[in-house]
Amino acid sequence: MSLLDTVRDAAGRLTGHPEPGAVPDPLIGKPGAIGRSLPRIDGPRKVRGAARFAAEVPADGLLYAAVAYSAIARGRIAFLDTTAAERAPGVVLVMDHRNAPRLKPPALFMTKPQAAGASDLPIMQDDSIHWNGEAVAVVLAHTQEQAEHAAALVRATYEEAPATLDFEAAKRRSRHPDSVMGEKPVLEQGDAERALADAPVSVDLIFRTPRHSHAAIEPHAVTAWWEDGALVLHDATQVLNGVRWTLADMFGIAEDRVRVLSPFVGGGFGGKGSLWSHQVLAAAAAKLAGRPVRLNLSREGVFRLAGGRTPTEQRVALGAREDGTLLSLIHTGCVAMTPHNNCPEQFTFPARHLYRADAIRLEQSVADMDMLANTFMRAPGESVGTFALECALDELAEKLSLDPIELRRRLEPERDPTSGHEFSSRHLLRCFEMGAERFGWHRRAPTPGTRREGEWQIGLGVATATYPYQRMPGGAARIVLNRDGRAVVSMASHEMGMGTATAQSQAAADRLGLPVEDVTFEYGDTSLPAGTIAGGSSQTASIAAAVAAAAAVLATELLKLAGNDSPLAGLGVDEVEMRDGGIGAREQPDRHERYDSILRRAGRDELVADAKAPPPRELKRWSMHSFGAQFCEVRVSAVTGEVRVSRFLGAFDCGRILNPRTAASQFRGGIIMGLGLALTEETQFDPRSGRIMNPSLAEYHVPVHMDVPPIEVVWTEQPDPRAPLGARGIGEIGITGVGAAVANAVYNATGRRIRDLPITPDKLL
Amino acid sequence: MNPVSYVRAADAGAAVAMGAAAGTRYLGGGTNLVDLMRENVEAPSSLVDVCGLSAAIEDTPEGGLLIGGAARNSALAGHPAVRARFPLLSRAILAGASGQIRNMATVGGNILQRTRCTYFYDDAARCNKRAPGAGCDAIDGFNRIHAILGASSACVATHPSDMCVALAALDAEVMLSGPEGERRLPFEAVHRLPDGQPDRDTTLLPGELITAVRLPPLAAARRSAYRKVRDRASYAFALVSLAAAVELDAAGRLAEVRLALGGVAHKPWRARAAEAVLRGQVPDEIRLKEAAAAELAQASPLRDNGFKLVMVERLIVAVLSDLVAGNAGAAA
Numbered sequence A: 001m002s003l004l005d006t007v008r009d010a011a012g013r014l015t016g017h018p019e020p021g022a023v024p025d026p027l028i029g030k031p032g033a034i035g036r037s038l039p040r041i042d043g044p045r046k047v048r049g050a051a052r053f054a055a056e057v058p059a060d061g062l063l064y065a066a067v068a069y070s071a072i073a074r075g076r077i078a079f080l081d082t083t084a085a086e087r088a089p090g091v092v093l094v095m096d097h098r099n100a101p102r103l104k105p106p107a108l109f110m111t112k113p114q115a116a117g118a119s120d121l122p123i124m125q126d127d128s129i130h131w132n133g134e135a136v137a138v139v140l141a142h143t144q145e146q147a148e149h150a151a152a153l154v155r156a157t158y159e160e161a162p163a164t165l166d167f168e169a170a171k172r173r174s175r176h177p178d179s180v181m182g183e184k185p186v187l188e189q190g191d192a193e194r195a196l197a198d199a200p201v202s203v204d205l206i207f208r209t210p211r212h213s214h215a216a217i218e219p220h221a222v223t224a225w226w227e228d229g230a231l232v233l234h235d236a237t238q239v240l241n242g243v244r245w246t247l248a249d250m251f252g253i254a255e256d257r258v259r260v261l262s263p264f265v266g267g268g269f270g271g272k273g274s275l276w277s278h279q280v281l282a283a284a285a286a287k288l289a290g291r292p293v294r295l296n297l298s299r300e301g302v303f304r305l306a307g308g309r310t311p312t313e314q315r316v317a318l319g320a321r322e323d324g325t326l327l328s329l330i331h332t333g334c335v336a337m338t339p340h341n342n343c344p345e346q347f348t349f350p351a352r353h354l355y356r357a358d359a360i361r362l363e364q365s366v367a368d369m370d371m372l373a374n375t376f377m378r379a380p381g382e383s384v385g386t387f388a389l390e391c392a393l394d395e396l397a398e399k400l401s402l403d404p405i406e407l408r409r410r411l412e413p414e415r416d417p418t419s420g421h422e423f424s425s426r427h428l429l430r431c432f433e434m435g436a437e438r439f440g441w442h443r444r445a446p447t448p449g450t451r452r453e454g455e456w457q458i459g460l461g462v463a464t465a466t467y468p469y470q471r472m473p474g475g476a477a478r479i480v481l482n483r484d485g486r487a488v489v490s491m492a493s494h495e496m497g498m499g500t501a502t503a504q505s506q507a508a509a510d511r512l513g514l515p516v517e518d519v520t521f522e523y524g525d526t527s528l529p530a531g532t533i534a535g536g537s538s539q540t541a542s543i544a545a546a547v548a549a550a551a552a553v554l555a556t557e558l559l560k561l562a563g564n565d566s567p568l569a570g571l572g573v574d575e576v577e578m579r580d581g582g583i584g585a586r587e588q589p590d591r592h593e594r595y596d597s598i599l600r601r602a603g604r605d606e607l608v609a610d611a612k613a614p615p616p617r618e619l620k621r622w623s624m625h626s627f628g629a630q631f632c633e634v635r636v637s638a639v640t641g642e643v644r645v646s647r648f649l650g651a652f653d654c655g656r657i658l659n660p661r662t663a664a665s666q667f668r669g670g671i672i673m674g675l676g677l678a679l680t681e682e683t684q685f686d687p688r689s690g691r692i693m694n695p696s697l698a699e700y701h702v703p704v705h706m707d708v709p710p711i712e713v714v715w716t717e718q719p720d721p722r723a724p725l726g727a728r729g730i731g732e733i734g735i736t737g738v739g740a741a742v743a744n745a746v747y748n749a750t751g752r753r754i755r756d757l758p759i760t761p762d763k764l765l
Numbered sequence B: 001m002n003p004v005s006y007v008r009a010a011d012a013g014a015a016v017a018m019g020a021a022a023g024t025r026y027l028g029g030g031t032n033l034v035d036l037m038r039e040n041v042e043a044p045s046s047l048v049d050v051c052g053l054s055a056a057i058e059d060t061p062e063g064g065l066l067i068g069g070a071a072r073n074s075a076l077a078g079h080p081a082v083r084a085r086f087p088l089l090s091r092a093i094l095a096g097a098s099g100q101i102r103n104m105a106t107v108g109g110n111i112l113q114r115t116r117c118t119y120f121y122d123d124a125a126r127c128n129k130r131a132p133g134a135g136c137d138a139i140d141g142f143n144r145i146h147a148i149l150g151a152s153s154a155c156v157a158t159h160p161s162d163m164c165v166a167l168a169a170l171d172a173e174v175m176l177s178g179p180e181g182e183r184r185l186p187f188e189a190v191h192r193l194p195d196g197q198p199d200r201d202t203t204l205l206p207g208e209l210i211t212a213v214r215l216p217p218l219a220a221a222r223r224s225a226y227r228k229v230r231d232r233a234s235y236a237f238a239l240v241s242l243a244a245a246v247e248l249d250a251a252g253r254l255a256e257v258r259l260a261l262g263g264v265a266h267k268p269w270r271a272r273a274a275e276a277v278l279r280g281q282v283p284d285e286i287r288l289k290e291a292a293a294a295e296l297a298q299a300s301p302l303r304d305n306g307f308k309l310v311m312v313e314r315l316i317v318a319v320l321s322d323l324v325a326g327n328a329g330a331a332a
Ligand SMILES: Cc1cc2nc3c(=O)[nH]c(=O)nc-3n(C[C@H](O)[C@H](O)[C@H](O)COP(=O)(O)OP(=O)(O)OC[C@H]3O[C@@H](n4cnc5c(N)ncnc54)[C@H](O)[C@@H]3O)c2cc1C
Pocket: A697, A698, B025, B026, B027, B028, B029, B030, B031, B032, B033, B034, B035, B050, B069, B070, B073, B095, B096, B097, B098, B101, B104, B105, B106, B107, B108, B109, B110, B111, B112, B113, B160, B161, B162, B163, B208, B209, B210, B211, B235, B236, B237, B238
């Protein structure tokens, strides 16, 4: 620890508002609103239809947009005929590359602090085509129906150029990406290949996962207009400030000339975590028309213009001693990507932190393809990476004649196996114990294919779940304390339905020592202090750290205001805490003054405190990850090969759970999405044309109610002493391990290993 | 979607009088036609809504049923006479689509719904059914859901209906009314194989309206089943489905057997070759496999759908064994 860190830690201990990670957050273990199952604050408004989503914002003179998509994957538009579209009823204008406003290309995500481009390809600036389905024209009309009709009248002919559309072929020219989300693409400890060759017991397996498309219930949508050269964009986004900065950069205007609002988002899952072309096209079209424009993507539009999860081919090889301990752990593979984005689907990340092994080799490569940029989709990397790794472990356990849980017990590391850091908090084995007991793991038949009811073969499977803790830099919060002692806490953060507003109201209430009714949490608007991306399961911690910093500023200001006529007189900020609607001396219950009293005496209507969150230094010092154990029971028809998941249980170790109700819903939602990954979801990308052939929810199969069994979720409730509030994130871990738990259960039921997803009936015949 | 005009027909005569005009289409629940219009696959200029025509479900003097063309799928599936006397029809309908769609969908519309071939749906792909002579991108494309029987070099699409598979097994008759007058068609003669003209799904003449479906009485229907294999537990089209009805004689032989397959051909596929093998026989596993083999003798699978042959055999064996054992509809 550096000298500076030591000083900061001491300061943190004194004020009770520490640099995150240095000392445990004082709210850990303190009773309050945190931990209560409050119903969602936004619930009643949503049920009544009063919550206004981006595609519902009214505007005078609003025009409706529809998109015409390219029918080739690569080349140029030879001829574009928009005359019929322009003459169609209700059409105001047609925008294409010839008349679109001149724009800079979007800055690619991670290349600048606020850059949010899903790709750095220019958007409608010339006649070149980069993927099948790219927008070639945008029609503006008085109604949505008129716009769609006219868009169908746009005629394009193309000069096709050779395109790379076959993953198999593209793989042969694969490359290492510059970085895999900030990590090196190759990690080697010892000679893992040699250790594998020498190992007494080993498995060496190839796994494949397909392309997935986002299918949030709310299609991507924007309503945009310009006011005196400033852009107002009502968006469905997970990255307000990134969208603002990137659009400002593209349009060449100051950042404060763009305002992005997104109070409600109908599901994001990563699909709304970037700036895609549709937001830019809507803003550009509104500028061209000089009128407000609404671009509400059709379901097909979501498939064609907003990317999804990329396909992977992964190798997992494990070399073990007879007792199961690993001599070698190899996880390598390739994913499809484009030269214009940087989302290498970090499937090797679980193997970096989960198991002890003498030698480790991890490698990720990418195969460049001419396709829509792939993107984040709930637990990018970990979802598909755990499929491969956890299936391989199951196969190894069988070879060793070990129970798969026992094998994981033997592989439990003391410290992070690749970084060498101490774990901030790790209770993976506890998850297995809790889950095994509640799920009845002992009922699993060790020999596959032996439990049967009529034609239905029954099997149990298990897998580890894991997802890293993240806290994004750059967030800031404001607390406005008003005369009646209530607080408004604000940050340009995101509510995509996961319960942000509710959980953050609870957290802020405890932070400020207020009842939760006296706290309002404001979010979803870039006119508020800057938020961070709601991605990487990071938002809860990112907001909490900023609010804690603002609360520390508020406490300092309050002490100044309190002055000498207060019971607090003479106390330093390191001697007080926020409690019971005011400030009190630590360990002196009677020495306390309420906020309203302090403000009134000082003649103040309100007190405002702004602060930035400290940088996430805790991530540098500890290995911080969430864990879980996924248990699955399947029934597989011996006649048809149909798989029905009959029971599921997830046991999670994610630090403190702020609101059990909203948390359980996140875990379940993740598991349900994992069932889709395991059994049904696959985007059909035609390797001849690069066309997505099933861009509809009729043919792109997400699980329906009948596919979803009763799902039980439990958690360890072990606070993480290094995370703000003691809470790591919970949004993504639910999907991890599910693919493997299902596949392992299918094996236990049938004796068949299916290593390429999804596990459709034909694969089990 | 093109602008269209819309009228509601008061009766069948009025509907047919309007329906004969070029560019006019009948509109049932709209759950298929409107989708196709929005995808720019169909572009009628006017719609004649026939939902107000007969939706009655009545007994016929010979002991069958007469079902109005406008009867909703849900109403038909839930009708007590259907459930008691033709349970496979009820099960087939309930295995299709979703509750909401079945509430809208009509009998006429269900029969005339079009294929779910994804190349048919995408106007950027080549499709002989959508644009005759354009070529077929499905033959060498994603063809997991496509036909294994009766396909042509022009088209490998399947008919997607579940209800129609049961109707094919039941020897239903379709009552038509058109500009040339009224006629009846045996159900098997309604849909056609693609041959060189895949744009024509059926043998209906331009402007012909389905006024009713007639089900003859069938004792075997009381011992019947419908089983559908699909990629998710509900709300997915059949990979393969089987409608079956049997009647056993005192010696345990099949006095009557009706078999029809879904998901395998351009039309609901009455499995007459399999029936011929089984009729008058004791349906043990060997015999059932023989029957399946007879039906599949002409099958020609594509790159992705060879599994359908296995599925067909498995279904025939499992469903008939269940029916014979008295577990009617055990696994519907
Ligand atoms: C997402 C989805 C999933 C589905 N899943 C299934 C499934 O699993 N199994 C299944 O079987 N079906 C399924 N369907 C299809 C559904 O059964 C059909 O859409 C429905 O039966 C069509 O009936 P309709 O009355 O809405 O027809 P419409 O859409 O109104 O019409 C369909 C066609 O029939 C014509 N027509 C309608 N009535 C008459 C008449 N009386 N005389 C002559 N012509 C007429 C129309 O002109 C049109 O060509 C699904 C549909 C959707 C959208």
